[in-house]
Amino acid sequence: MTDTQSRNGTLRIAVPNKGGLSGPAAEMLREAGYAQRQENSKDLVLYDEANGVEFFYLRPRDVAVYVGEGVLDLGITGRDIVVESGAAATEVMQLGFGASRFRFAAPAGRGLDVAGLDGLRLATSYPNLVAGYLAEHNVTARLIELDGAVESSIRLGIADAIADVVETGTTLRQAGLELFGEPILTSEAILITSADRPSPLGLDQLQRRLNGVLVARNYVMMDYDVSSEGLDKAMEITPGLESPTVSSLARENWYAVRSMVPRRDAQRVMDELWEVGARAILVTDIAACRL
């Protein structure tokens, strides 16, 4: 069998081969128990026999095309890229990495707004996404399509404003630009499938695994001891996902409580538990879970 021939019953998943999404996508799949190619590998395809999944390493923009055409069952890429491609792809789940906003920017102090773009030159690598937004707002600008480093286009005199991916905003600031208008799109890495075909077999299991990774990343397990006086208040502080586990301790009127807590709240929750009399408060990472 050649690299790209279909294997019966195998789930075929497109994964970014390059760019900012490629490392985190592979890491997430690895954490979900799938085989992934080695870092810096140039492999185009990887067959994970144990899980019955075949991974195809493609350009992020092409991921949307292959999945939209129904050639591959599922794909991981950015929401902005999917919208730009116009592919017939449906978002199945958000993956919690690759977050960005797609925004307009112009030289700082120019005071431009979206209506003011009428008749101006607007540089972008996402012309379809921008054209759709401008049409909705009845604005006609001349789109200058560039491959990247769009922030330089104004200084170089080819454009008056830009529309581009913003993560930290550092690139914009360094180019002396400032944001204007509302975000055109809020993006992150997503799992997509064909809009025209039935859900592929195996999607549910993949989703459960990826969800498990998200929960393991975003939650910690918190254990503590508390006396009967503080128990109700403590349980209010740590309600858990469904309900905390409460077990009696050998010491009379004392309980051991176990509950999942959002990772980012862990320190605040520990302070609050301490205030209501909880002691021996322990936080542990969740290595994996299925909820």
Ligand SMILES: Nc1ncnc2c1ncn2[C@@H]1O[C@H](COP(=O)(O)OP(=O)(O)OP(=O)(O)O)[C@@H](O)[C@H]1O
């Ligand atoms: N700081 C960032 N810069 C660029 N893209 C980002 C950033 N943060 C998140 N993303 C997302 O990554 C995707 C862009 O991936 P893509 O591979 O096209 O570009 P890249 O990561 O900038 O790589 P390159 O430009 O080197 O090809 C988009 O979905 C975008 O929203």
Ligand SMILES: O=P(O)(O)OC[C@H]1O[C@H](OP(=O)(O)OP(=O)(O)O)[C@H](O)[C@@H]1O
């Ligand atoms: O808000 P920031 O954190 O500064 O990140 C956003 C910048 O990063 C990306 O550029 P990239 O490095 O991918 O180069 P490119 O423009 O050539 O794609 C993107 O196109 C922005 O320019």
Ligand SMILES: [Mg+2]
């Ligand atoms: Mg880029």
